[in-house]
Amino acid sequence: KVLVKPEKVMVPGVNLYKKHVKGVGDVKGGIYDIPRPLGFGKIALICPKCKKITRVGFKFVGTEKVRICRKCNKEIDTK
Structure with a gap:
């Protein structure tokens, strides 16, 4: 996926960050992998x-x- 305005690219399986989520009510907490965009120059x-x-x-x-x-x-x- 290409984000034109901020000049970034989303590549599946690359540049993953860990997000720690606290459980609230029915939503279960845990550590999730969140994809972050890369700059055009790194592609x-x-x-x-x-x-x-x-x-x-x-x-x-x-x-x-x-x-x-x-x-x-x-x-x-x-x-």
């Missing part, structure tokens, strides 16, 4: 072709601008 792209962490480059194919992997120079799909 890296993994190339689907070479399976390495990479930065994104751009090149023009005809009149279309295409994202490429900086390590293997293969095209990266946008979706």
